[in-house]
Amino acid sequence: NAGVTQTPKFRVLKTGQSMTLLCAQDMNHEYMYWYRQDPGMGLRLIHYSVGEGTTAKGEVPDGYNVSRLKKQNFLLGLESAAPSQTSVYFCASSFNALYEQYFGPGTRLTVT
Amino acid sequence: KQEVTQIPAALSVPEGENLVLNCSFTDSAIYNLQWFRQDPGKGLTSLLLIQSSQREQTSGRLNASLDKSSGRSTLYIAASQPGDSATYLCATYDSGGYQKVTFGTGTKLQVIP
Numbered sequence: 001n002a003g004v005t006q007t008p009k010f011r012v013l014k015t016g017q018s019m020t021l022l023c024a025q026d027m028n029h030e031y032m033y034w035y036r037q038d039p040g041m042g043l044r045l046i047h048y049s050v051g052e053g054t055t056a057k058g059e060v061p062d063g064y065n066v067s068r069l070k071k072q073n074f075l076l077g078l079e080s081a082a083p084s085q086t087s088v089y090f091c092a093s094s095f096n097a098l099y100e101q102y103f104g105p106g107t108r109l110t111v112t
Numbered sequence: 113k114q115e116v117t118q119i120p121a122a123l124s125v126p127e128g129e130n131l132v133l134n135c136s137f138t139d140s141a142i143y144n145l146q147w148f149r150q151d152p153g154k155g156l157t158s159l160l161l162i163q164s165s166q167r168e169q170t171s172g173r174l175n176a177s178l179d180k181s182s183g184r185s186t187l188y189i190a191a192s193q194p195g196d197s198a199t200y201l202c203a204t205y206d207s208g209g210y211q212k213v214t215f216g217t218g219t220k221l222q223v224i225p
Binding site for chain 1: 116205
């Protein structure tokens with residue numbers, strides 16, 4: 001039981017490049033989330049999913065897209081990276097909206 | 113819009129001391145409140161989840177309380193150890209039509225041997 005895993009752990013992009021972050025969970029959770037963590041601002045929700053095939057916008061969705069083709073996977077895409085997207089990205093999952101969230105180890109992304 | 117505040121931002125205590133971390137929130141219409149621990153360069157580890165109908169939860173040396181009416185939660189750590197050094201985050205599960213969890217910016221705790 002690996003819990004929530006994220007790949008890659010680190011990535012450096014140049015402005016305008018694209019990439020996809022992968023989140024996987026093996027707990028059969030319905031809900032999955034993508035957050036970003038920036039100094040002094042706490043974690044902010046980017047997008048979330050309430051089940052396979054569904055996605056919804058969170059607090060800071062601009063510049064990101066997501067897909068949930070399989071229940072266990074939640075992908076976060078950056079189509080054209082900007083320096084403002086330099087951050088640590090965390091994926092989380094939960095059984096439902098009111099159950100505790102379990103977090104992955106994070107992906108540190110730097111956009112130059 | 114919910115705002116979650118954790119004061120102080122940093123705290124340094126000698127080993128063995130009992131301590132209290134504070135979390136305050138502006139909108140009392142919450143479903144749950146969760147405390148997390150984050151070690152440097154790592155993800156978040158859930159410590160305790162308090163449902164809105166509960167007033168406290170305990171796990172080992174940790175005790176978290178919730179007072180919705182005053183918009184406050186505290187995390188009590190008994191007999192602190194150097195291994196407790198980490199950043200502690202609280203998060204509210206807010207009502208409002210869609211999944212919304214609001215995080216505080218955390219208290220960085222250092223326990224000195």
